Amino acid sequence: MEPSYSRGDCEPPLLDQTIGHNLGRAVAAHPDRDALVDAASGRHWTYARFDGAVEEVALGLLAAGVAAGDRVGIWAPNCPEWVLVQYATARIGAVMVTVNPAYRAHELEYVLNQAGVRLLVSYRRHKTSDYRALVDQVRPACPELRDVVYVADPTWQRLIERGARLSPALLAEREAALRPDDPINIQYTSGTTGFPKGATLSHRNILNNGYFVGELLGYTENDRIVVVPPFYHCFGMVMGNLAATSHGACMIIAAPSFDPAAALRAVAAERATSLYGVPTMFIAELDLPDFASYDLSSLRTGIMAGSTCPVEVMRRVIGEMHMAEVAICYGMTETSPVSAQTRRDDDLERRTATVGRVLPHLEVAVVDPATGATVPRGVSGELRTRGYSVMLGYWNDPEATAAAIDAEGWMRTGDLAVMRTDGYLDIVGRIKDMIIRGGENVYPREIEEFLHTHPAISDVQVIGVPDAKYGEEVMACVILHEPETGLSAAELAAFCRDRLAHYKIPRHVRVVESFPLTVSGKVRKVAMREQAVAELSGPPS
Known part of the structure; x- marks a missing residue:
């Protein structure tokens, strides 16, 4: 069988420039076009x-x-x-x-x-x-x-x-x-334990990553991008700002921090063509009571990334927000960040069920986490990536760097993935998030995707919690459209019966108003587990 390895195209060539040099070219080409808009104050900066x-x-x-x-x-x-x-x-x-x-x-x-x-x-x-x-x-x-x-x-x-x-x-x-190879940015990754580590990135790392993300989105100087994710993270400053300026496009700040109404106001007022966010942000925008009143007809594309993108949410973004060319991007801070991305001409299935395929000038492989051997396509393993995007290292931490990047330059992502025969990647979970129930491997994403089809559920996260009999049990933490109606474990089990294997059916259900999030909008599953364990010390759900 064909191995789970793929290499991106070699065209167009990598940008062998500093960020300042690249900006200078955009200024020379588009001096009178908008470069930056602060929607809240109405201020505009031409290039x-x-x-x-x-x-x-x-x-x-x-x-x-x-x-x-x-x-x-x-x-x-x-x-x-x-x-x-x-x-x-x-x-x-x-x-x-x-x-x-x-x-x-x-x-x-x-x-x-x-x-x-x-x-x-x-x-x-x-x-x-x-x-x-x-x-x-x-x-x-x-x-x-x-x-x-x-x-x-x-x-x-x-x-x-x-x-x-x-x-x-x-x-x-x-x-x-x-x-171009000079270090230019340190971004601290939020580790699950201990202090964060400073991923050190160069001009070459982040300029090229922003450029190629923009290329795959079809950006030109006519695009106007509402950059909702925080700038302190690669999603905002690379996929947003550097993707914009490397194409002469416009960066639009909707608000200092995420505000769903402000984001949609900015799209309408500035006739934006692209909108960014993690899934929880798009869910919040779609759930606004006056959502239908915003004119989003100027949108054509955008990015949904940062965490697992539920299929049903993606379908609504395409259908109700006019984002027919919206992309899913996959990556991590240490890889500048994007390694894989869906394409504008991908069919709906690929743009809702995968994270796309490898970017130009990069390599990806799916390997056995224990041996490092590349697995056949269709088999789950750890996703690794190599190329220009891999960080220079963790700042002043050679031991952590050596643990993350192997001797051949492959970055260990810690994500479990399956490479399809066509090279598209399915992310099936984090190695650390995988639930082992009675010897069965349970991948939270599969259950989350299914539970998103429940009519009462607005959003859901699945976690593993300790269990005396099975080692771990499955818990579904749900946000309901109408919280007052509630949702019991028995009701959810009935919905899942005959549609999920018995060991995947959540034993526990926890109804919450919101999920603990990082500033960039990623769900903090570690915090959710801690809260769940504390609650389970009382009467069972």
Whole structure:
């Protein structure tokens, strides 16, 4: 049988450029087209104006003494200044450290010290977080942190004013010394245990990944993209921002953090052609009471990614949101992030039941997790990927790097996948999420897809919980369309009977109002298990 290995096309060629060089080409080609829109304030930046604003911030950082290779942190929700810092740090060769907006003091302190952040750009306050107070709290314990600049604050204005005293020739001189393989970004991955690890990414990593994602979406300078996911994650800053600027397209900020109504307002007001989100975001948008009142007719494409994409949700996005060319993307922070993507001309089955096929210039393989041997197509194993997108390594953590990337350059994803005969990939779960019930392997995604067809269920996550007899049992955590109606384990078992194998039928049902999420919208199954175990210590469901 054919092995589970696939290599992407070699055309078009990889971009052998820095991010600043690539942006310069877009500015020269499309100076008067929109580059950035802040929907909440109504502010628009053409490419020419955006380039000027990026240069102001870059010169300000140079004036602050930021050298090539220095780490510059950005701790803020989605805002125009975030994007300016992203491109300004790239132009001066600083390594931008993206800090999760949800971090508290101990997490902030860890990241600032682990990355050795020299200058931090921060919001003053967002939602319930007083960022300034948290920075003041940790700053004495962060000896390498010399400067803090706050957005919409006199410190921001001073940064710009200091930079205005420098000659743009200094910036040109700095840029001329940069190379595509230079590290340009550290993104901290949210590990299930211990402290997060800093995936270190280069110009080549993230610029090419954004470019090829945009190529497969058919982006041109006419596209306008509502980037809903947070910029601190690859979904926002790579698949969103870099996919846009590498094609002369427009980035649209709907709101500082996810707001389903704001996202749809931005689509309608700005005549967006593309909308991004994780499945929970699309579900929230579709469930708005006034959903039908938004004019979404300008949409043609977008990306649903970040976690498992339920088939029924995908069908509604295509049918009710006019996103006939919407893509599913699969990847991880350590691979910049996308390794596989569905294509615009894929049939409905491929665009709802798979995560697509390998991107250009990349390789994927499905292997036996224990031996590393490539398995035949149609057989489940661990998905691994290799190519330009694989990170340089975890920042200052060679042991973790060696554990993640093997000697031949293959990145271990930790995801269980099946490669079809046509090269398309089905993700069947996480190795760590797989439930072993009485010796039977149970993959949560299969059950989740089925339970999405239940008329009372709006969303569902399946987890394994301890069981004295079987080792683990299956629990379905459900969000109902009408919570007051409830849903018992017996009722759900009756729905599943004769349609799922007996060992896959949930023994426990937990009705919840929402799922614990990361800032990027991924469901935190570890937290769900902890909550479920605590509840199960009482009377059984």
